[in-house]
Amino acid sequence: MFTSSLGKKYLMALTGLVLIGFVFVHMAGNLQVFAGQAQINSYAHSLQSLPWFVLWGSRLFLLASIMIHAWTAYSLIVENRKARPNKNDVEVTKRAGWSSLRMGLTGTIILAFVVFHLLHFTIRSIYPEYAEMTTTVGSPAGEEIHDAFSMIIAGFKHEFISVFYVVAMFLLCRHLAHGFSSVFQSLGLRSEAWEKKLNLVSFAYAWLIFAGFSVVPLSVLIQKHGIFQFYDPSFFSS
């Protein structure tokens, strides 16, 4: 099923579709930071307290999707280079856009970002003190839970890190702009009649994801520099 050239494209499309869905859920979760410390902490706590098989099942499913997506992409690129060993003296394009020609580049940087992001906020090995942040705010039973809100504010106060996050989200936006509509093309679920609509949805989705993710680090930086107040100022006093 997945050994032919078309089969590999089905794998790219199916794993891509999983990741397209994941980034939306992740973004919707993040935006709860604007509803305050209690809301985001209780949401984070509810995810962490899912039954272990649901939590680890989802994590492994996502990890497998990323690995299959990246590995298949790599093997396709190797095959494609072999198929066109001699370049033209003049390399030009008529229709292909920046995003479609650089899926490998944007994908590789996004993969590096994902590794950094997991070390930063999930495994917390870059700043081990994030693991010590606990509070009762947002806790359902009043016990001490992880303080996701304080971690987010502390994490995005670093300019370099926030800028890296926003740049990575811009590259994700470019990756999605081509990837979203390509899912439907590769699976054959597209016709001339709704090609334009599909491209429009793809374009809008890519920018929605960019805006939804980038607004969090940007809001922290904006408040840090005293331009606008989004959050309780006591988190910015130190």
Next chain:
Amino acid sequence: MNLTLKVWRQSGPKDSGQFETHLIEEVSEDSSFLEMMDQLNEQLLENGIEPIAFDHDCREGICGMCSLTINGFAHGPEDSTTTCQLHMRKFNDGDIITIEPFRARAFPVVRDLVVDRSSFDKIIQAGGFISARTGSAPDGNAIPIPKEDADKAMDAAACIGCGACVASCKNASAMLFTSAKAGHLNLLPQGQAEKDARVLNMVKTMDESGFGNCRNYGECSAACPKDISLDYIAKLNRDHAKAKIKNLFS
């Protein structure tokens, strides 16, 4: 008009090849690109230089024999045009024009600008036909086919098999050609019986011939002299997935 031509020369399949520059004078604006090449070859012959080999046949834009990558574009920069139908009025006096063969591992260079496109024939031999005996040509309307299906099949059948899709693809993918050839038969009632086998065998042969993978750039369709749509690639993807799934249960 006077032009500078940077032309690819390669003595045979094993030669590594290089560019050669020639000046050509008094080219008529009304001549086609291939007539300009003829003029260049006459000039080379007069100077005792081996003429440049290039493919051509009907010179009417319907046979699919002419090729050439002109200034990086398969069949030149004009849309919906074969090299033989490209006219010199589209260029300016004093232009430097780069002329290369269609480049792909599956299209090895035979000599100069001539490439071997027989891997396309292998794809056709793998399923681009209907094996049932149909007798002599039936009456026009003896087999009822909805107008819309007939139109779509005809648009796919317009493919002349020139290989511009492969040459313009950064990955040298033959998806547009294969999808047009499979699609035109898969859309018609006569093609239904062998539809699954056709799609599976043609894709298998395409992969084995050393073509690259489709990355949905759309360059192939933009370069196609017959404007074959990417819809046929979507249809091939769909038909192939259906055939694979059916195979799981058979």
